[in-house]
Amino acid sequence: MGIFDLQHNRKNTRSVKWDMLKPMFQTEDVLPMWVADMDFKAPEQVNQALIERAQHGIYGYTVIDDEVKNSILKWLSQRHQWNIKQQWLSFSPGVVTSLHMAVQAFTEPGDKIIIQTPVYTPFYKVIESHQREIVKNPLIYKNNYYQIDFADFEEKLKQGVKAFILCSPHNPVGRVWKKDELTELARLCMKHNVLIISDEIHGDLTFPGEVHIPIASLSEEVAEQTITCMSPSKTFNLAGLQASYVVTSNKEKRELLDAQFAKQGVNMLNTMGNTALEAAYTHGESWLDELRHLLKNHQTYVKEMFEEHTPELKVIDSEGTYLLWIDCSALKLDHKELKSFMIKKARVGLNTGVDYGQEGDTFMRINIACPRATLEEGVQRIISAVKNR
Known part of the structure; x- marks a missing residue:
């Protein structure tokens, strides 16, 4: 067994x-x-790391050091062929928290934010709870499969959309977006100066033969337009430990996001989440x-x-x-x-x-x-x- x-x-x-x-x-x-x-x-290596940390018995303030950060860099490089830098990282209790922060940092009340429906339930609340306006780009459902309606997407962007929350891979329809699909989404967002906020929490959970491509990995230009939210929580069943991170290559955007995290008093990981993240990315392959x-x-x-x-x-x-x-x-x-x-x-x-x-x-x-x-x-x-x- x-x-x-x-x-x-x-x-x-x-x-x-x-x-x-x-x-x-x-x-x-x-x-x-x-x-x-x-x-x-x-x-098991994650459980052992947590047990060893618990046996120490002292749970004071915990630093997110180079070892933790480098475990993320190595994971993204090996699993997703995405080479990032330590300074691009921000940390958060969860991806939904990060989405709330990004919406507040980069948009204003009344701004339009586009989502591809049907989509992960918290996307709606993330937009509406901050008095932003939801714009829907419904996915095309045909022959038991979902695809993106690019014509509708661009028409909606023309209406003054400020940000796009991408679900990649998509929850609930299970699509792992192909490179050409991501490239076209990125092209349209750059053309209309729309910020991409990408929820990639399911990125590790592709079926054999399928490849998750972080949208920010397409090019430096796309990366400059993108905020990427990731976590080992879905991958390794660690949601209760509350450990996630955001990758932002653009310095100005990263500073705005970090300022929003600081404003809300959310800018560190808990001791066990820190430990589990490093152990999972180091030993979980x-x-x-x-x-x-x-x-x-x-x-x-x-x-x-x-x-x-x-x-x-x-x-x-x-x-x-x-x-x-x-x-x-x-x-x-x-x-x-x-x-x-x-x-x-x-x-x-x-x-x-x-x-x-x-x-x-x-x-x-x-x-x-x-x-x-x-x-x-x-x-x-x-x-x-x-x-x-």
Whole structure:
């Protein structure tokens, strides 16, 4: 039995995924396959590094030193062929925090910010909570696949958009954007002087054969126009340790961003997050490669099972992340009925597609980062519920 086959009891650990079922689904009788964390232990080297740090027993203020920074530089160079400099780094508790900071640092109330819908739910709040205006560039959904509507994107940019929040790879549709797609997005943003704020938290989680390209790595000119938000938290299941970073090559932009972090009093990592980040990036490569193969196998399993037993459900063709986007439109249910069906009939806790925008009205998002036995149980529950409607 492999490390990813082991089932761990996460109940009563203050887990959002497992201990918040009643408030989220109004029942405890669902299998949680929703919020984006994994039911896998972090790499053993990360756990050992945390244990050793805990055994020291003193948790005073912690510096983000050259070793930590160099682990990031080495990781980005080896995994993504992106060579950055130490001084380009800023640190943050999380990518969503960084998005809030970037919106405040580089835009003003009333400014327009463009997003590609359906998209990660916090993007909406990041814009609206600071009195900025959301501009939507809906992705084109065709033949079970999503693509970018570049004509619409440019038309929207012409309306005075100040910033673009890019989701790369895309959550929830699972697209790993190709070089030509990123190049065209960057070209249009530079043409219309639109800042790119790129959320690349899923960048390490591509399926074998797929390549994540940081948009800022395309050229120095693109890098000057880009704020890149990254973290090992999704990659290695470290979200609760709150450690992320921002890469900004443009000195003026970086100073504005750092000033915003300082203004909010958010400019250091906690001791354990610091430790975990370095250990993960230093020792986690083989663990990650095994995980990527497992996730691809899980995606294939779900897709094939639905195709064989419940063709009413279509798994969108994705290229990365551990989140699958499922088209349930053939069930002829509205989003409230669909949510109720999955909870009460299938007894699985999924994310409701409409939460990612109106384009997700007839979709559900399922988290496949779990042991195979858990995945099979969830899939069988859904199949049984659909067959017995």
